[in-house]
Amino acid sequence: MRLRNVKGAKNIIEKSKLVVDDYQNYQGQYKKIFNNNNPIHLEIGTGKGKFIINMAKKYPNINFIGIEKYDSVLVRALEKEDYIENLRFIRMDATYIDDIFKNEIDTIYLNFSDPWPKERHKHRRLTDSVFLKKYDKLFKDKKHIIMKTDNRKLFEYSIIEFTNYGYKIKEISLNLYDDDITENVATEYEEKFHNKGFPIYKIEITK
Ligand SMILES: C[S@@+](CC[C@H](N)C(=O)[O-])C[C@H]1O[C@@H](n2cnc3c(N)ncnc32)[C@H](O)[C@@H]1O
Numbered sequence: 001m002r003l004r005n006v007k008g009a010k011n012i013i014e015k016s017k018l019v020v021d022d023y024q025n026y027q028g029q030y031k032k033i034f035n036n037n038n039p040i041h042l043e044i045g046t047g048k049g050k051f052i053i054n055m056a057k058k059y060p061n062i063n064f065i066g067i068e069k070y071d072s073v074l075v076r077a078l079e080k081e082d083y084i085e086n087l088r089f090i091r092m093d094a095t096y097i098d099d100i101f102k103n104e105i106d107t108i109y110l111n112f113s114d115p116w117p118k119e120r121h122k123h124r125r126l127t128d129s130v131f132l133k134k135y136d137k138l139f140k141d142k143k144h145i146i147m148k149t150d151n152r153k154l155f156e157y158s159i160i161e162f163t164n165y166g167y168k169i170k171e172i173s174l175n176l177y178d179d180d181i182t183e184n185v186a187t188e189y190e191e192k193f194h195n196k197g198f199p200i201y202k203i204e205i206t207k
Helices: 009-015 050-058 071-078 094-099 119-124 129-136 152-164 188-195
Strands: 040-044 063-068 087-091 107-111 144-149 168-173 201-206
Touching (some): 009 071, 050 063, 050 071, 050 087, 063 071, 071 087, 094 129, 129 152, 152 168, 152 201
Parallel strands (some): 040 107, 063 087
Antiparallel strands (some): 168 201
C-alpha cells in the first residue's frame, strides 16, 4: 500500500503529538515516552492505523507503538486521532528496528505484511528469519508474535520460518472468521479481504 503525494503529510507528521520523531534516542527506555511500566506492543507495517488505534482504546493498560514506512500512509492514521495516551507512531523502515528498541517489547503484531512474492525478495518479508533475528533483540523476555494475513503462500512460508527458528505455535487459524472472534480487532486490510470472502489466516507464536 503506497499513497503518493499526500499534500502536507510531512508537516502533519512533524506536528503530531502521536509521532515520536526523535525515536533514535529512546533505545531501552521507551517506557519514558509513556511514563509508566505497562507492557509495550508493537505493530510493524501499521498502515492507516485502524488496528493499533482500536487496540489502544480497548486496552488502556498496554502501550502501543505503530511502525510505518511511508509518510503518505501514516498521515491517514494521524487524521483519525489527535492524541491517545497509550499510543505512538514511528515513521521508519523496520529494516533498522533492532537499532531502535532493546529488551522492552512484549508482543509484535505483523498484520497483512507485504508478501514479496518473488523468491529473490524473500528476505524482505517481515516474517523471514532475517527479521526474526532482529526481533530477538527487541523482546523483554518471552518472545511473542501474532500474525494475520490473507496470503496463504506468505502464511505457509512464515510458519516454516517461525518453527525453524524455534518458535512454538500457541494458536493457529486457517479461517479466523469461522472461529470465535469476539476478542478480534480488525485491520483495514482484514476488513477489505474478509468482505471479499477471502479466508483470514492467523498464527500466534512464542519462544
Ligand atoms: C499491506 S499493508 C497492511 C497495513 C495494515 N497492517 C493492515 O493490516 O491494514 C502493509 C503496510 O506495511 C508497511 N510496510 C511494509 N514494509 C515495511 C517496513 N519495512 N517498515 C515499515 N513499514 C512497512 C507498508 O507501507 C504498508 O503500509
